[in-house]
Amino acid sequence: MKSSNHAFLLLALLPVPKFIHCKKRIQGLLQDRLIHECLDYVLQPLKTAASIGIMMSDPLGSRCFCFTPLAAYIVDTPESTLLAGVSGKTSSVTMATYKQFGDSFCHEPRTASTTLAQLHSIEAEIDPWSVEEYFEAAMKFRLNGVHRPFWADWPLSDPSVFLTPEPLHHWHKVFWDHDAKWCINAVGAAELDFRFSVLQPHTGLRHFDEGISALKQVTGREHREIQRHIIGIIADAVPANFLISLRALMDFRYLGQSLEIDHNICLRMDVALQEFHSHKKAIISAGACLGKGTKVIDNWRIPKLEFLQSVVPNIQQNGIAQQWSADGTERAHIEVIKNPAEFTNNQNYESQIC
Incomplete structure (x- = not known):
């Protein structure tokens, strides 16, 4: 898709909060959880359509009964680890850790079922809102402490599949x-x-x-x-x-x-x-x-x-x-975020650029 087609629309602005916890790693954990919570809320209609289907029109005007699985999420590596729910120095699509990044073979995929099973085992023993204790337990599985990934209830979604090469x-x-x-x-x-x-x-x-x-x-x-x-x-x-x-x-x-x-x-x-x-x-x-x-x-x-x-x-x-490729989305970020923001008065800019 060419960026000149102007086919991208701004769906939502994700917050960038500042938490007051004394430990930076816990602040990062809370930020990660908030991002997943926001994505879960914004993308709920797509999850519903993926579950029960929805009537949509194709380019010829014909009505079709469609489903919306999560096919791809176009992000760079740091964002992919956030979305997959894994910690730093860990692959977001396989079970490899940083010491195995140079291996000449592909490691076992990090499937959704594996990550969710690990989260359930942690939650069975520790309350997710006992944040520091939960974070320490999650690190043993190389997870980042996000207890409710936005894709957990999205049918057929799997980070090892939708986190595509970029x-x-x-x-x-x-x-x-x-x-x-x-x-x-x-x-x-x-x-x-x-x-x-x-x-x-x-x-x-x-x-x-x-x-x-x-x-x-x-x-x-x-x-x-x-x-x-x-x-x-x-x-x-x-x-x-x-x-x-x-x-x-x-x-x-x-x-x-x-x-x-x-x-x-x-x-x-x-x-x-x-x-x-x-x-x-x-x-x-x-x-x-x-x-x-x-x-x-x-x-x-x-x-x-x-x-x-x-x-x-x-x-x-x-x-x-x-x-x-992120070429189109990077360009869209300029067209639908940066350029409109330049014409605001820097006050209540959400309503002015959305």
Whole structure:
């Protein structure tokens, strides 16, 4: 769906409260519970329609008896953990924890039944409103303490299914946050910038005449532009296995953006991801994984890297990943929230922009 179609409408504004509890983690828990409570209230008509059905008109004007299951919820990784009801450093779609994010296989899905069973076992012993005690018990299951997920009574809803791959953040933003930084560290900022600067300019494509190492506030479009050149740019400046691992990730992303995906493409995506895992040691060996203060990182505790293992299974269940990209919703946030808010007097703005 093109953002220029203006097909998005503002449904609700979620509150951003400040709680007075002395512990920040409990404040965060209360905020998470409030978000789920608000979503439960706002989305109740869809839950009802999913349960008993509703008559709706199709584009041709024909009346159809429809049901509204939760097919997809387009969010970035932090929001997905909130919606799935899990704590930080935990996968929202599988049972993997942060120490397993670099595994080369897909872990068991975190199904709705698993999460709800864990919540029921905790609630059988502890009152959910004994907040601190409940939170401590929930952490043992890697849960965030939300005792009533908004999707709990939504028929056929399952976080491991409706939390779909999101290309803008899970692929393009990750490329900039990790792949591009690995290249800068391995090749050297000055050398990489020089190589970008001497590329032949092409109409319709951005020319990075000052390189990429000093770029700030990089957009999704710039992520895509850099991806077009990066493999050729670093080809003779990094070890072979380093190049193979990055090229494998690029193959995975480009295949995943296909508008038609069949079994053959799914197999090629699996092969590309396995190829990355087979050669990823070269990235650490090259000293390209650096943290704060240029500290060398020797692990793969990257949440979005683990999420890649669930891309092919989700495509097989929900269709192509490109339809779930946040490009449209990010643009809609500007059109239906930010721009209207600029024309308000900053008082009672809800009634002015809704």
